[in-house]
Amino acid sequence: MAGVLTITTMIAGFLLGYVYRSTAEARDKASSDKLVGAISQVVSGFDNDPVASKTTVTAGSSQVTIYPATHDGRLIGCAAESSSDNGFSGKITIVAGFDPDGNILGYEVTSHAETPGLGAKMNDWFRGSGSRSVIGRNPSSRPLKVSKDGGEVDGITAATISSRAFLEALNTASEGAMTYFRQSTENK
Amino acid sequence: MNFFKTIYHSAVLENPTFVLLLGMCPTLGTTSSAINGMSMGLATTGVLICSNAAISGIKNLVPDKVRIPVYIVVIATFVTLLQMLLQAYAPALNDSLGIFIPLIVVNCILLGRAEAFASRHNVASSVADGIGSGLGFTVALTLLGACRELLGSGSIASLSIYPESWGALLFILAPGAFIMLGFLIAIYRYLQAKSTKKRQA
Amino acid sequence: MLxxxxxxxxxIFVNNIVFAQFLGICPFLGVSSRLTNATGMGIAVTVVMVISTLVTSLLQNYVLVPLQMEYMQTILFILVIAALVQMLEIIMKKVSPALYVALGVFLPLITTNCAVLxxxxxxxxxxxxxTQSVVYAFATAIGFLMALVIFAGIREQLELADVPRPMRGVPIALITAGILAMAFMGFAGIG
Structure with a gap:
């Protein structure tokens, strides 16, 4: 009796293991496509391969991955990948683009588990109009905060925790990007 | 039973959402928009058709006592397969449905149909029942999603009908899900009662 | 501690499993017409949720991750929960028949309670x-118990109300749940 259950579970295990391995490539490709897509969304005008020249910098207590964007060998900005663990339902990972002055060029939320229809709206919300938008802002001079906390960005309605976590990830990304810009000018 | 009759019976007369009241969690949790609701419905339908077919196929090999655990393993296998395929080929969809994908395992519709239908009928009728129940579920979720999206953000499937600022955000949020579903079930019952009365007259 | x-x-409050996360709706609607049943179900869920989260976290950290078999998560977890529920039923029957009479009938229903998985x-x-996992599981279960008990209390009163025929039963219960969920939204932002 228990044998039937064991056999069923083993068949299921082998089947899943097989599919897991055979879709591994497609899954990796899906996530790398997503990364490349996100980088080209947030910075533009580069002629190098940002993923090939990626480096990691430390910002506060976390690591930020930097994808430098250059044109004719001149640094025109970078995409920074960072995350926050303080989302409503766990980790939020974003890729944000910065110009060499630290202005936000664009962002993409690459992974999150926020509530659909609420926190999940952050991928569109913060490029909306007026004080919702973070595009063009410069967190390196003053970290971004939601208006509820006395900041200048309007958080997502009824999803303040998600909004805070998003801005936290964005501020970390900015810190990482600025560290990277400083390092690369010092090296010259 | 006729293939299409089974579909009709499972989709309309025994609609999993409006009549049997099964699978309430994804019904409420993933219907903040019409597209989300439909995706969840189709994902569940896919698993339901496969698990119904598999369970109907193995029903004579499984001793009665371990029947339920074996069904659960079969269903969980198809759910995990679906999850892997979504991660590989539709990562955006996988992200937007989130935890409700693995939770298809405990959707009462699947175990309910396995126990009440697939374990007693042949593979073809079980597939028909899977399609019917799945369709009934998908239509219900899409309808609920569309109503909530329309009232909440003034659009259906992201097509704007009226300005977003006129919408009542409440319907996108948790309370709106409960309230909207309550009204839809009441309307379904009313229409069903009316059509039965007409048939009797 | 903080x-x-x-x-x-x-x-318990901000992210209530029923009102904010839409999990465990089936028992929430099914077993909430009587206050005593609701309390029984809530306590049974609390016991199962805490133990199962403890076991599944251990399995995840010490078996699935080292073996790189995270893809077996769903199957393994649901089997663990189903087995646990069975075991609890047997143990309860032996050790405390009185408790079994009170809670036993709810146990089989818990396997397919999506809140547990x-x-x-x-x-x-x-x-x-x-530790965090176990604390979280316990608190979530208390949130479930609370939601169930409040709701059952309201539903007992609701039976005396004159509700239009198609709205009777589940539809009016759902609308009531919606109003309760609205009340729980007031907790948003705390914590």
Whole structure:
């Protein structure tokens, strides 16, 4: 009796293991496509391969991955990948683009588990109009905060925790990007 | 039973959402928009058709006592397969449905149909029942999603009908899900009662 | 300590499993017409949720991750929950027949309670430590118990109300749940 259950579970295990391995490539490709897509969304005008020249910098207590964007060998900005663990339902990972002055060029939320229809709206919300938008802002001079906390960005309605976590990830990304810009000018 | 009759019976007369009241969690949790609701419905339908077919196929090999655990393993296998395929080929969809994908395992519709239908009928009728129940579920979720999206953000499937600022955000949020579903079930019952009365007259 | 307090308050009020996360709706609607049943179900869920989260977190950290078999998560977790429920039923029958009479009937229903599997999966997704996971599971279950008891209390009163025929039963219960969920939204932002 228990044998039937064991056999069923083993068949299921082998089947899943097989599919897991055979879709591994497609899954990796899906996530790398997503990364490349996100980088080209947030910075533009580069002629190098940002993923090939990626480096990691430390910002506060976390690591930020930097994808430098250059044109004719001149640094025109970078995409920074960072995350926050303080989302409503766990980790939020974003890729944000910065110009060499630290202005936000664009962002993409690459992974999150926020509530659909609420926190999940952050991928569109913060490029909306007026004080919702973070595009063009410069967190390196003053970290971004939601208006509820006395900041200048309007958080997502009824999803303040998600909004805070998003801005936290964005501020970390900015810190990482600025560290990277400083390092690369010092090296010259 | 006729293939299409089974579909009709499972989709309309025994609609999993409006009549049997099964699978309430994804019904409420993933219907903040019409597209989300439909995706969840189709994902569940896919698993339901496969698990119904598999369970109907193995029903004579499984001793009665371990029947339920074996069904659960079969269903969980198809759910995990679906999850892997979504991660590989539709990562955006996988992200937007989130935890409700693995939770298809405990959707009462699947175990309910396995126990009440697939374990007693042949593979073809079980597939028909899977399609019917799945369709009934998908239509219900899409309808609920569309109503909530329309009232909440003034659009259906992201097509704007009226300005977003006129919408009542409440319907996108948790309370709106409960309230909207309550009204839809009441309307379904009313229409069903009316059509039965007409048939009797 | 403060960290655990935050987890508890968030799980019970702000992020209530029923009203904010839409998990465990089936027993919420099914077993809430009588206050005594609701209390029984809530306590049974609490016991199962805490034990199952403890076991599944251990399995996740010490078996699935080292073996790189995370893809077996869903199957393994649901089997663990089903087995646990069976075992609890047997133990309860032997040790405390009185308790079995009170809670036993709810146990088989818990296997397909998506809140139990949901919490087990969520703590691994959130990367919580073992203690955090157990505290979270306990607090979530208390939130469930509370939602169930409040709702059952309201439903007992609701039976006396004159409700239009098609709205009777589940539809009016759902609308009531919606109003309760609205009340719970007031907790948003705490924690």
């Amino acid at each position: 960290e655990y307090l935050a987890i508890i308050i968030t799980a 949901g919490v087990a999966i969520m703590v691994t997704q959130k990367g919580m430590s073992l």
